[in-house]
Amino acid sequence: MTPTPTEHVLLARVARNYYLDDRSKSDIALELGISRFRVARLLDTARREGVVTIHVASPTGYDTELSVRLQEMFGLSHAVVVTAEDDGPDTLRQLLGRVTGEVLHGLITREDVLGLAWARSLRGVAREGMAIAPCPVVQLTGALSGPDGSDVLELVRSVAKASGGSPHVFYAPLVAPDAASARSLRKQPEVRHAAELADKVTVAVVGIGAWEPELSTIYDMVEPAAQQRTTELGAIGEISGAIIDSAGKPLATPLSRRIIGVTGDQLRRIDTVISVAYGRRKAPAVLAALRGGLVNGLITHTDLARALLDTATEAGLGPAPIRSSRER
Template sequence: MGAVSTPPSSPATDVFLAASIARRFYLEHRSKSEIADEFKISRFKVARILAGALAQGIVRIDITVPVTIDVDLSLALTERFKLSHVTVIAECQGAREMRPDEVIPWLGAAAARLISDIVDEDDVLGLAWGRSVEALGRAITTLAPCQVVQLTGSHPDEWDSDASVAAVLRAAAAGGGTAFPLYVPLLVPNGLTATILGKQPGIAATLAQFPHVSKAVVEIGAWAPTLSTVYDALTERERETYRELGVRAEMCGHLFDRDGAVVATELSDRVISIEVEELRKVPEVIAVAGNTRKADAIRAVLKSGLLTGIITDSSVARRLLSPDSSPSTP
């Protein structure tokens, strides 16, 4: 590669220069001397620019402990539910047993590793909104250069901020692909609002990608407080009405009974999300779900036949493998 002339200094060009030099040093593993020759600057200036890139957040270095996988439980779940991809993280990561609130980052790390392994540049990756998928976004560092599509709106308190689309943006940035975010809440007051929002150009562009999704990562909620975004967004009367209809689980804003059947309600008109039938056509659908309080809900969604994989923790895996757990049905 020939020498590159350093552009006149300005805030924009300074950032561009720092990013270019950081890419060569950290990703292309080129020496400071080689970079200095290319940009016609000194090695010492290269070092200063690299230090500045770290300080300004242009470069972020994460040091993580490898996730410990319970291989036996992973194989057992694969066989029981006839799945393609199963990762069960061990209860002890490092020196001690994890608390329930500590499981999410490990689930996200495991999901990031799996997605990095199985996604190709020809794929369209769909990500639902949720805490574990957010953790995936924080953990992912490499991905094939593919389109990344947000499959659902987000929590009512976060939908109008960058936090609601962070996982999609970070995943796309990891591979240099195109991001299709959804700056909308998962649940809106009525079907008319959902229809109007769905016609807005930016939102419509994302919704139009749903039929092309080839790999999806979703989350599962249980029909109980703090365990489902949809449950928490409803009134107590609505929650109880759906419970009486047999709702035990929620995924992408859609409701399921204990046997994995979709419970049809007017709620489906109020959620901004990929439809169940669209999700059923996605070749690979992987759920990221932990917490033993969700075990029965996870089992219900497994019975739906929508999932081809799951990332969970060993406590949940043991519950799913208990005698009252039956294989999934199509």
């Protein structure tokens, strides 16, 4: 039944006392001379009749609604969606890197081993100087531009220095000229040591690229024949060098044997894998990575988040169970 005017006033009084004045149900019941259970029923009625409406606001710079929807749809342990204007990829990468640093600050403990793979968006982590709990910081991939390691090595060292942890780096390219060269590089003591530590990593941060021009640093740096052959074998994207198909399954390709870095099987064994991705055109590759269970965390922006949810809905995907990870 529709409440009478007097009842509406009572609903408003109870709601104001409870929600705005922060009074307990027991105190309200005592003042009004009614039971605490009736107070609870009145509060339920106030919401049902629209006397009380609840709005969950996102803090400035974040879209919490999209973040929650991503968690529920893909079973993610961690999801953060930033609201970003179209200021260009460099600005977006810096923003995502800063947010990644903030996530790690709240996630990493002294008992962790942090693994960092190559991703252009992660430069902002080091630039921000976000200090995390001191722990070993391990390089998971070779360098992008060559054996000088001007990118990923600097990232690992900067994060370790900010936290007081120990950096574990090696000098090797991300992609070797051929499989034989890659095998030789993997035998080097520093590379072998990093590979052994990769199996002890508890938290990893990776990037996701689509297997298309300008959407993957690896795609752009290999020769056309390798690009085409990898495409023919079903590649849709790569997770910091681990090549995947449309189902998120790691692919064993001739190019894979040339890549110096973490493998899909290693990613699957890591407790928490935070992926950083941007660009709406990468949606199919990011969707594959999420569906394949190789990552259980995503830091992204509103445009890509909406594209992922739209694509998943069109494909008839339902909410996934949360991938297990340690309680923190």
